[in-house]
Amino acid sequence: xxxxxxxxxxxxxxxxxxxxxxxxxxxxxxxxxxxxxxxxxxxxxxxxxxxxxxxxxxxxxxxxxxxxxxxxxxxxxxxxxxxxxxxxxxxxxxxxxxxxxxxxxxxxxxxxxxxxxxxxxxxxxxxxxxxxxxxxxxxxxxxxxxxxxxxxxxxxxxxxxxxxxxxxxxxxxxxxxxxxxxxxxxxxxxxxxxxxxxxxxxxxxxxxxxxxxxxxxxxxxxxxxxxxxxxxxxxxxx
Amino acid sequence: xxxxxxxxxxxxxxxxxxxxxxxxxxxxxxxxxxxxxxxxxxxxxxxxxxxxxxxxxxxxxxxxxxxxxxxxxxxxxxxxxxxxxxxxxxxxxxxxxxxxxxxxxxxxxxxxxxxxxxxxxxxxxxxxxxxxxxxxxxxxxxxxxxxxxxxxxxxxxxxxxxxxxxxxxxxxxxxxxxxxxxxxxxxxxxxxxxxxxxxxxxxxxxxxxxxxxxxxxxxxxxxxxxxxxxxxxxxxxxxxxxxxxxxxxxxxxxxxxxxxxxxxxxxxxxxxxxxxxxxxxxxxxxxxxxxxxxxxxxxxxxxxxxxxxxxxxxxxxxxxxxxxxxxxxxxxxxxxxxxxxxxxxxxxxxxxxxxxxxxxxxxxxxxxxxxxxxxxxxxxxxxxxxxxxxxxxxxxxxxxxxx
Numbered sequence: 149x150x151x152x153x154x155x156x157x158x159x160x161x162x163x164x165x166x167x168x169x170x171x172x173x174x175x176x177x178x179x180x181x182x183x184x185x186x187x188x189x190x191x192x193x194x195x196x197x198x199x200x201x202x203x204x205x206x207x208x209x210x211x212x213x214x215x216x217x218x219x220x221x222x223x224x225x226x227x228x229x230x231x232x233x234x235x236x237x238x239x240x241x242x243x244x245x246x247x248x249x250x251x252x253x254x255x256x257x258x259x260x261x262x263x264x265x266x267x268x269x270x271x272x273x274x275x276x277x278x279x280x281x282x283x284x285x286x287x288x289x290x291x292x293x294x295x296x297x298x299x300x301x302x303x304x305x306x307x308x309x310x311x312x313x314x315x316x317x318x319x320x321x322x323x324x325x326x327x328x329x330x331x332x333x334x335x336x337x338x339x340x341x342x343x344x345x346x347x348x349x350x351x352x353x354x355x356x357x358x359x360x361x362x363x364x365x366x367x368x369x370x371x372x373x374x375x376x377x378x379x380x381x382x383x384x385x386x
Numbered sequence: 387x388x389x390x391x392x393x394x395x396x397x398x399x400x401x402x403x404x405x406x407x408x409x410x411x412x413x414x415x416x417x418x419x420x421x422x423x424x425x426x427x428x429x430x431x432x433x434x435x436x437x438x439x440x441x442x443x444x445x446x447x448x449x450x451x452x453x454x455x456x457x458x459x460x461x462x463x464x465x466x467x468x469x470x471x472x473x474x475x476x477x478x479x480x481x482x483x484x485x486x487x488x489x490x491x492x493x494x495x496x497x498x499x500x501x502x503x504x505x506x507x508x509x510x511x512x513x514x515x516x517x518x519x520x521x522x523x524x525x526x527x528x529x530x531x532x533x534x535x536x537x538x539x540x541x542x543x544x545x546x547x548x549x550x551x552x553x554x555x556x557x558x559x560x561x562x563x564x565x566x567x568x569x570x571x572x573x574x575x576x577x578x579x580x581x582x583x584x585x586x587x588x589x590x591x592x593x594x595x596x597x598x599x600x601x602x603x604x605x606x607x608x609x610x611x612x613x614x615x616x617x618x619x620x621x622x623x624x625x626x627x628x629x630x631x632x633x634x635x636x637x638x639x640x641x642x643x644x645x646x647x648x649x650x651x652x653x654x655x656x657x658x659x660x661x662x663x664x665x666x667x668x669x670x671x672x673x674x675x676x677x678x679x680x681x682x683x684x685x686x687x688x689x690x691x692x693x694x695x696x697x698x699x700x701x702x703x704x705x706x707x708x709x710x711x712x713x714x715x716x717x718x719x720x721x722x723x724x725x726x727x728x729x730x731x732x733x734x735x736x737x738x739x740x741x742x743x744x745x746x747x748x749x750x751x752x753x754x755x756x757x758x759x760x761x762x763x764x765x766x767x768x769x770x771x772x773x774x775x776x777x778x779x780x781x782x783x784x785x786x787x788x789x
Contacts, residue, residue, distance in 0.1 A: 209395070210399075210408060211392075211395045211408065211409070211411050230743055231405065232408050257407075266581075266582065266583060269490065270489075270492065271487055272481075272487055272492040272493035273481040273485055274485060290478070290481060290485070291474070292478045294469075294472075294473055294492065295414040295474070296492050296577075299415065299581050299583070299584060299736075300582075300583055301583060302582070302740055303407075303740070304406075304740050304741070305409070307409040310388045310391055310392075313475055314474055314475065370582055370583070386742060
């Protein structure tokens with residue numbers, strides 16, 4: 149290979165280094181975790197939000213959440229109203245005679261654990277990182293609290309923990325899944341609207357969920373490649 | 387738990403319009419992040435103004451050459467203070483330089499900043515003042531002699547060859563300095579422009595818009611300082627210098643305004659899914675700061691005022707005092723306009739939800755680290771530092787046109 153060609157290759161590699169350094173492909177061996185949401189099954193009971201706050205020391209106040217449930221009401225005139233279900237509050241059904249409602253449904257949200265996470269890309273100190281098994285975590289010991297990751301997350305999944313003053317978000321309950329337990333929100337879901345598992349295991353509930361449903365992800369145009377997969381997602385949901 | 391924060395968020399909660407994600411009630415980048423690009427903008431602009439003398443040989447602007455450089459330095463020293471104070475863990479700020487993530491624009495910015503401070507600004511100021519510092523070390527006694535000796539890095543060479551070297555070094559540094567100044571503020575724009583999650587920021591034009599608004603704010607501020615400082619120190623305002631610099635400012639404002647219009651038209655023409663919420667943002671939340679202060683008062687009105695002086699100066703030999711007054715008003719308006727630009731980008735970009743379904747609110751507190759008081763301190767601090775620098779490295783001879 150000529151020196152010039154080697155130099156050009158080196159130059160191109162240097163240019164794409166930032167992208168390469170974060171865009172690791174799915175682990176061929178070992179676990180590669182994903183999350184499924186069956187939109188039609190969610191009843192908006194909010195137990196997942198309670199369980200998450202209790203399990204992960206998330207402040208009880210409504211301004212800090214790792215996971216939440218949105219309620220969509222689409223009316224015949226084309227208007228859509230969205231609200232977040234308050235944790236611990238039972239969803240009150242709309243009065244039956246309201247015939248203006250075309251359809252109404254709940255959508256659970258959480259960190260999308262992207263394959264190309266913008267939060268990892270922008271973190272100036274590498275405090276936000278992706279593990280080998282595809283989970284994006286924050287190291288509170290090195291996070292400087294600049295909040296660039298919060299700005300970069302297109303899904304509003306991050307917040308600044310008021311006690312630690314560092315960025316925080318859903319970790320798929322990493323401390324639990326390492327011990328073969330399910331994430332807290334998945335465990336308490338009474339309707340199995342939340343599914344979790346290893347995408348590299350063909351027989352896992354997660355792989356079955358992907359096989360059996362038509363799947364969408366949120367904001368696909370941003371090329372973040374989320375690993376939270378939605379079945380039965382309405383076009384109104386962003 | 388921070389009770390003050392909870393109280394603020396509770397208040398903001400009542401002002402939310404439509405639907406926002408639950409984590410979006412808190413505006414994460416507040417007043418300090420508005421101040422920060424304003425400060426770096428002044429740095430880049432002041433340096434570009436200084437380079438007019440050295441690189442483009444605009445002799446009329448010579449009286450404000452040293453003032454520009456010292457202004458750039460004083461603002462550059464304060465700029466990171468705004469960033470560091472804003473961190474959740476300010477004591478860990480050095481991690482950006484020690485363990486930087488190569489993919490992060492913010493991490494790389496630390497190096498751009500360091501390069502600009504060390505390799506451009508400090509070096510240029512040192513070469514400009516080297517012989518003066520040697521002379522002052524001779525004149526002064528006691529502690530100040532030691533200070534000037536140390537500042538001149540114990541250089542003693544005042545020979546013709548030495549001064550010739552200073553001149554060529556200065557030229558080389560300025561030539562490197564112009565792209566560096568562009569890089570410095572272009573990079574601040576890039577930090578915002580590269581956030582693809584936020585369509586108000588995410589635009590390739592943002593770094594360029596930032597750059598031109600930086601040039602505008604820097605030139606305007608140095609001129610403003612000159613028009614205040616020169617009479618205060620017993621000199622006279624050199625109107626040739628001001629006229630020429632204002633002319634450059636005029637063109638810079640036109641370019642800045644055109645770029646912003648291109649950005650605006652482009653967004654409206656493309657009309658992507660976020661256009662509805664962005665137009666609601668402009669109409670409901672930013673009308674005063676964007677339409678009135680930034681565009682009408684901060685750009686169009688000063689453009690008109692300067693245009694009046696340019697047109698009528700020759701035709702009706704516009705009175706010098708009247709010209710001074712019109713310039714002075716324009717320069718102040720431009721400062722407010724540029725500050726409003728920073729506000730509209732930083733705060734405006736966080737007032738709409740990434741769900742594109744609602745708007746949140748921002749209430750500026752008076753006290754506290756993100757409050758108005760601390761922001762004012764950061765805005766005044768560079769002037770205080772500048773006063774110290776002017777005392778240490780006085781530019782009066784040049785400023786009053788005596789040399």
